[in-house]
Amino acid sequence: QPLARRFGRGLLLRIDQALGHVDEPVSPRLPVAALSAERNLAEPVTGTEQVEHLAGMLAASLKPSLEARGEGARALELALFRVDGAVARIALGTARPLRDPALVRRLFHERLAALESDLDSGFGFELLRLSVLASGPFDARQGNLAGDADNDIDGVAGFADRIAARFGSGGLMVPATVESHIPERAVEHHPFTPERLVNPAKNRDGHGVPARSLPERPIRLFRDPEPVEAMAEVPEGPPVTFRWRRALHRVAKAEGPERIEPEWWRAESDTTRDYYRIEDEAGRRYWLYRSGLYGAGDAHPRWYMHGLFA
Numbered sequence: 001q002p003l004a005r006r007f008g009r010g011l012l013l014r015i016d017q018a019l020g021h022v023d024e025p026v027s028p029r030l031p032v033a034a035l036s037a038e039r040n041l042a043e044p045v046t047g048t049e050q051v052e053h054l055a056g057m058l059a060a061s062l063k064p065s066l067e068a069r070g071e072g073a074r075a076l077e078l079a080l081f082r083v084d085g086a087v088a089r090i091a092l093g094t095a096r097p098l099r100d101p102a103l104v105r106r107l108f109h110e111r112l113a114a115l116e117s118d119l120d121s122g123f124g125f126e127l128l129r130l131s132v133l134a135s136g137p138f139d140a141r142q143g144n145l146a147g148d149a150d151n152d153i154d155g156v157a158g159f160a161d162r163i164a165a166r167f168g169s170g171g172l173m174v175p176a177t178v179e180s181h182i183p184e185r186a187v188e189h190h191p192f193t194p195e196r197l198v199n200p201a202k203n204r205d206g207h208g209v210p211a212r213s214l215p216e217r218p219i220r221l222f223r224d225p226e227p228v229e230a231m232a233e234v235p236e237g238p239p240v241t242f243r244w245r246r247a248l249h250r251v252a253k254a255e256g257p258e259r260i261e262p263e264w265w266r267a268e269s270d271t272t273r274d275y276y277r278i279e280d281e282a283g284r285r286y287w288l289y290r291s292g293l294y295g296a297g298d299a300h301p302r303w304y305m306h307g308l309f310a
Contacts, residue, residue, distance in 0.1 A: 033131035044124025056105030058130035072097025072138035218307030285309035
């Protein structure tokens, strides 16, 4: 029950399937696309420019069906059937539903440019099929009188689609806050979607993290805290001097501590942290923490540099 409350019943199902308590049938048959259009060619084509042109024509054939359903494509797959029977599949996703053939052709232009060296046409492609693997409601909005889009998010979404087509879905990531007190675990990065751009504080389950007033955080947070040599006047107090990256810094001002306890399910590997906002004599500001407590059975506490303020 604790696992189900924290991670959902999907985790329990996967555990039962891994242990063999629940059947997990696997079918080699690919799911049938809801919409598809194909073209048989009298003469095989080999160039990426021809494939790109035909992809735009197939997208134009799919547009009336998408309009009738009031939807736009979210995932597309272009299947290229070679003369010798081999099939090459090129898939791409979109940040927002679309059905404009020019936009679809533009995305396949980026994808084909990225795969040009890996796309083996052999003796040519004799059949092309464009399938809509996933679709979503299409929000038809009118632009301004000049024909330009008024929504900046649409422009960002189009840019994100081109980046994803050229470099993959991980080419453009959006940070999202998660419910964790540990600074390096408080943010996760997810592939771009307009919804995350509007509300980035969504975790992997799609639920928003409650808004709360957080203490001041550095503008630059290190991925891995770096060890420092610090000297404090009292064991539980802030440092008066510290050496970081071979440079000695004398502390002019210090604020803290802000104590962060480890998460209970990771308590064996983490220790209590006491964070301090430090300003040295040159006016530079740092975020240091002491890992461990004196007299609590821990090893000798150590100091780490975790971030830099502006």
